Amino acid sequence: QKEVEQDPGPLSVPEGAIVSLNCTYSNSAFQYFMWYRQYSRKGPELLMYTYSSGNKEDGRFTAQVDKSSKYISLFIRDSQPSDSATYLCAMSPSGGYQKVTFGTGTKLQVIP
Amino acid sequence: AAGVIQSPRHLIKEKRETATLKCYPIPRHDTVYWYQQGPGQDPQFLISFYEKMQSDKGSIPDRFSAQQFSDYHSELNMSSLELGDSALYFCASSKRAGGGRYEQYFGPGTRLTVT
DSSP states (O other), rough: OOOOEEOOOEEEEEEEOOOOEEEEEETTTEEEEEEEOTTTTOOOOOEEEEEESSSEEEETTEEEEETTTTTEEEEEEEGGGGGGGGEEEEETTTTTOOOOEOOEEEEEEEEO | OOOOEEEEEEEEEEEEEEEEEEEETTTTOOOEEEEEEEETTOEEEEEEEEETTEEEEEOOOTTTEEEEEESOOOEEEEEEEGGGOOEEEEEEOOOGGGGGGOOOOOOEEEEEEEE
């Protein structure tokens, strides 16, 4: 079983919809939680970064971490066709310089 | 803002050949990470360096080696290439800032094709 589980999708939504992306994990040592967006054949782009439990909002994006349930979410409001990409959750133990463990990624398509 | 630079962007090699991938981190970043992403897969951590010393090691084959130089750029050397080594290779960099912050920024990747 992988340390980080993520529904691979694909997820198809109409423009303007609210998108919910989720990951679960098993390693209780994870303290840093990230969401990356990856367009086809491109490098992952850091979208959101959260330390420990709580919520963080940045524009149309909201990241939530529930360490008690080992569950993290990314919400995208007013989704746009340009949001169509693969979204990877990622996490790392405390220490700041340790390796990142990725989920398998959810492919999102926003239909105009 | 300056980003992580990787070269070459595309590389085609034959089986049993050797390849060298280069990574130039974001200025003032002191930590470099290498990841391998196979088709349809998530990035898998290979190895990382902090201040020119290896700091963490993942699923890196013995045929691969890497180092970080005094200017903080890093090179991933891959020998005796196999067809299964065909993948996207990403380099990421970060800075050990105070306060527990941690953010890895990824480069555009090098697409290695082994024929």
